[in-house]
Amino acid sequence: MQHRTSRRTLLTVTAATVAAAATGAVSAPGAAAASASHSASTTKRLKQLISRMSLEEKVGQLFVMRVYGHSATEPDQADIDANLAEIGVRTAAELIAKYHVGGIIYFAWAHNTRDPHQIADLSNGIQRAGLAGPTPLPLLISTDQEHGIVCRVGEPATLMPGAMALGAGGSRSDARQAGQIAGAELAAIGINQNYAPDADVNVNPANPVIGVRSFGADPQAVAAMVAAQVKGYQSAGIASTAKHFPGHGDTNTDSHTGLPYIHHTREQWAELDSPPFRAAIAAGIDAIMTAHIVVPALDPAEDPATLSRPILTGILREELGYDGVVITDSLGMEGVRTKYGDARVPVLALQAGVDQLLNPPDLDVSWNGLLDAVKSGEISEARLEESILRVLRLKTKLGLFDDPFVTHRGVDRVVGTRSHLAAADRIAENTTTLLTNDGAVLPLSRRSHKNLLVVGADPASPSGTTGPPTTTLATAFGELGHTATALSTGTAPTQAKIAEAVAAAQGKDAVVVGTYNVSATNSQRTLVSALVATGVPVITVAIRNPYDIAQLPAHAASLATYSWTDVELRAAARVIAGHAEPGGRLPVAVQRADDATQVLYPIGYGLTY
Numbered sequence: 001m002q003h004r005t006s007r008r009t010l011l012t013v014t015a016a017t018v019a020a021a022a023t024g025a026v027s028a029p030g031a032a033a034a035s036a037s038h039s040a041s042t043t044k045r046l047k048q049l050i051s052r053m054s055l056e057e058k059v060g061q062l063f064v065m066r067v068y069g070h071s072a073t074e075p076d077q078a079d080i081d082a083n084l085a086e087i088g089v090r091t092a093a094e095l096i097a098k099y100h101v102g103g104i105i106y107f108a109w110a111h112n113t114r115d116p117h118q119i120a121d122l123s124n125g126i127q128r129a130g131l132a133g134p135t136p137l138p139l140l141i142s143t144d145q146e147h148g149i150v151c152r153v154g155e156p157a158t159l160m161p162g163a164m165a166l167g168a169g170g171s172r173s174d175a176r177q178a179g180q181i182a183g184a185e186l187a188a189i190g191i192n193q194n195y196a197p198d199a200d201v202n203v204n205p206a207n208p209v210i211g212v213r214s215f216g217a218d219p220q221a222v223a224a225m226v227a228a229q230v231k232g233y234q235s236a237g238i239a240s241t242a243k244h245f246p247g248h249g250d251t252n253t254d255s256h257t258g259l260p261y262i263h264h265t266r267e268q269w270a271e272l273d274s275p276p277f278r279a280a281i282a283a284g285i286d287a288i289m290t291a292h293i294v295v296p297a298l299d300p301a302e303d304p305a306t307l308s309r310p311i312l313t314g315i316l317r318e319e320l321g322y323d324g325v326v327i328t329d330s331l332g333m334e335g336v337r338t339k340y341g342d343a344r345v346p347v348l349a350l351q352a353g354v355d356q357l358l359n360p361p362d363l364d365v366s367w368n369g370l371l372d373a374v375k376s377g378e379i380s381e382a383r384l385e386e387s388i389l390r391v392l393r394l395k396t397k398l399g400l401f402d403d404p405f406v407t408h409r410g411v412d413r414v415v416g417t418r419s420h421l422a423a424a425d426r427i428a429e430n431t432t433t434l435l436t437n438d439g440a441v442l443p444l445s446r447r448s449h450k451n452l453l454v455v456g457a458d459p460a461s462p463s464g465t466t467g468p469p470t471t472t473l474a475t476a477f478g479e480l481g482h483t484a485t486a487l488s489t490g491t492a493p494t495q496a497k498i499a500e501a502v503a504a505a506q507g508k509d510a511v512v513v514g515t516y517n518v519s520a521t522n523s524q525r526t527l528v529s530a531l532v533a534t535g536v537p538v539i540t541v542a543i544r545n546p547y548d549i550a551q552l553p554a555h556a557a558s559l560a561t562y563s564w565t566d567v568e569l570r571a572a573a574r575v576i577a578g579h580a581e582p583g584g585r586l587p588v589a590v591q592r593a594d595d596a597t598q599v600l601y602p603i604g605y606g607l608t609y
Helices: 015-022 040-051 055-061 077-086 092-099 116-131 163-169 172-188 219-235 266-282 309-319 345-352 363-376 381-397 408-414 418-431 469-479 495-505 524-532 546-551 566-576
Strands: 063-065 103-105 140-143 239-245 287-290 325-327 433-437 451-456 483-488 510-515 538-542 557-560 599-601
Touching: 040 381, 055 063, 055 363, 055 381, 063 092, 063 363, 092 103, 092 116, 092 363, 116 140, 116 408, 140 239, 140 381, 163 172, 163 219, 163 418, 172 219, 172 408, 172 418, 219 239, 219 266, 239 266, 239 309, 239 325, 266 287, 309 345, 325 381, 345 363, 345 381, 418 566, 433 546, 451 469, 451 495, 451 524, 469 483, 469 510, 469 566, 483 495, 495 524, 510 524, 524 538, 538 546, 538 566, 546 557, 546 599, 557 566
Parallel strands: 063 103, 103 140, 239 287, 287 325, 451 483, 451 510, 510 538, 538 557
Antiparallel strands: 433 557
């Protein structure tokens, strides 16, 4: 059913409302309550609401948890089995009833994001479960929709260029529009909090976990793009989350698998890492996510920032003046589990200044660990309620107490519309960066370069892809009037694959090679050298990090797309074929392969036709 329910009084949820929700009589989310979120009267009502909550409900409100399944009440049997094994419940509804969690995070691998209508139905089912509790409470439903290489919701939703691509475009207007479109589509399917934008300044080319998720290496440029994205997302009525405080851009360790150390001085942190977070706060950011990193200059105790009171309270709260929601990065990551057990981490995080505890590996252990700490007096109930108040204020600002539900009709009006898709294509063209064009081989002419070969890396696909990059590029060239053949050679091509590519290049007018994180010892270099030796013009497209060009032999032309999602690869094809101008400029410097102290291509470099 698609008709609207009557509006509810703020913080009042009736049995009739829950019954209406159960029959599908739900309506699109609104932002009418946003302006009242921090008023004295709202704070008073929220405190009254908190006073009626049990201790178990209070503890639960601080947790944001994963759950398997496409439905809140009737997931597939495999997802029921996974939920029982990892959480001890069968469904999302049972999770909410047992642990009173304040939020749910969606993942594609958890089968939460099959298609827009399914996601909307799942979101509504989760909200109905929240409103059915002893104290009826809507939930924050979140995901990591950074775009580019990190996407949880795929087509037919509109997929935008990722952060480093937007940094290459350099347009605050484009960054804000990308956030506004993405935010509107998330809101339409019932996702009300996005863990984006990434506010890290990627000054380390070897960074294994941030890289192209960052807008770039210039702190002020990154700050401008972060602020624009925050305004875009939040203008669409969802919560934006800047991450990963105090800054994850200069590390060569992945915090998913280890505990990174960042050895910036206090002065270097202030100059390099803090500007984007300051900009996010000035833009009114709703939430900030912590990093599982050690910065000894900020906390000599060398605790992960997620568990560091000097960093989260001393710097973020007191020095930067931030009073919004602070959420941890996933508590299942090794970086936060290295020094302390899973039962202690939530307690230490709350003592440090955290409000939301994201995705613990064992919810029962973490939930009971925090509950026991409150019962023993280690965590005061007043401290607990301080964080609950921040969480409920955010829910109020988003209008969730008024109406947390969405409709299929609303999905169809907003998600993947023609105007949204056209905006994504236009923005992607502005981000595509041309680095070399020897002999002005580009743009390719349909007359002189009719017959193309597309080879290269086909890494695991993010949600913004419909197929391998080689196939996507070849298809795009075909639609532009060329004849294109795709051949996947992989991220580490064998001699047999290289020989196959060389044979396939015979008689072709040009070869397009998709490269992926080329290193000094990677056989992608050998592939490019062998193709150059055929005499056929070779054009490389760096489909992830733009640093590949420094590792490759001289060839006809080179571009960077910063991701291998469809929208960016199609834009690259249009640029190569002369149907669009390359609008991007490097947002990071590319150092020489033989001397990292020397810059080969500086920030701001990029060619045009």
